[in-house]
């Protein structure tokens with residue numbers, strides 16, 4: 489049990505937020521497919537990205553790490569080798585799904601497993617399109633779950649034209665990585681656009697990739713031209729906790745330094761601003777196709793809002809934090825089209841309703857894919873269960889800090905994406 493006290497003062501800080509998890513994963517994977525050394529700075533040493541590092545080492549990449557800097561040297565696009573053991577993706581859906589795509593065209597066998605949470609998460613969404621490309625993949629439970637084996641590829645994969653049933657950057661990225669090795673062009677069409685870090689980084693590695701709204705086309709290649717250096721910005725998904733907490737605590741004035749503001753990720757800024765938050769984007773810069781900025785946020789009163797559709801993939805990981813903001817807003821917030829939250833590290837809709845209502849009773853209800861929050865109810869101290877989900881742990885912590893305090897059963901799970909979260913919270 490970790491106890492978080494109520495904060496009876498505003499936050500007045502400059503915060504260096506944890507590095508972007510999505511970009512960290514992709515930087516190691518793509519660098520490992522080049523044939524020169526890439527220096528990656530501000531790499532996220534969270535457990536999920538370390539799972540990717542371990543898997544890429546097992547696939548033959550040379551990776552040296554010292555602090556938040558890593559040096560990755562690959563053996564070229566055709567230079568991956570058969571791992572000697574089962575690859576463990578831990579808690580990381582991104583590691584698993586992207587590497588299923590990467591391993592599909594290889595002439596060797598790879599078997600994956602993961603932790604209790606990952607073994608329950610749906611994998612047919614990635615196995616199906618890869619199988620359509622000609623990959624040979626078998627998984628438990630009718631090819632739906634881990635453990636999963638990718639059998640050696642006996643012929644060149646087919647480029648496909650794939651209409652994705654759900655917007656998922658992980659599935660899209662898996663298809664694009666397999667598409668690098670295919671015999672012809674691969675086209676992916678998303679129902680609504682999801683985060684585009686893979687597309688941007690592939691382009692920075694010299695791959696011919698075209699995007700037009702939600703249509704992405706990748707041309708196969710024989711080698712990647714790796715940049716010498718990649719610098720990873722802060723993660724807006726980690727910054728989200730401070731955007732929300734500083735907004736709802738009176739007297740706050742916080743600047744979150746060097747946060748990634750790729751437009752496929754900034755839904756949280758748009759929604760909080762619609763609710764009445766005061767967020768300024770300062771010092772915007774661009775590197776390797778990715779934009780970053782300092783985000784200044786001062787406290788303000790919030791009102792309930794209604795949103796869904798195309799907005800959802802732009803803030804999918806921030807919904808628990810937005811739900812906290814909505815509990816302090818005047819009026820009702822309705823969030824549509826969030827059924828995907830049921831298949832994250834835990835069923836986050838169920839977790840929000842069960843755990844958040846302990847802190848603010850009669851506030852949160854959900855249908856199959858809608859979350860409704862009646863703001864402005866009385867708050868109370870509560871003991872809550874994180875379900876080993878890092879984003880539940882961090883959202884419950886800021887909720888308690890802004891309310892009457894909270895005790896959570898597991899604080900270690902924040903190591904997945906934000907190892908020093910509690911240092912910032914209790915500073």
Ligand code: S3P
Pocket residue numbers: 509510511581582655656657658659661682683804805
């Ligand atoms: C991610 C994509 C999203 C997101 C996850 C990271 C990525 O998942 O929720 O935390 O890095 O590609 P989906 O692709 O399943 O939507």
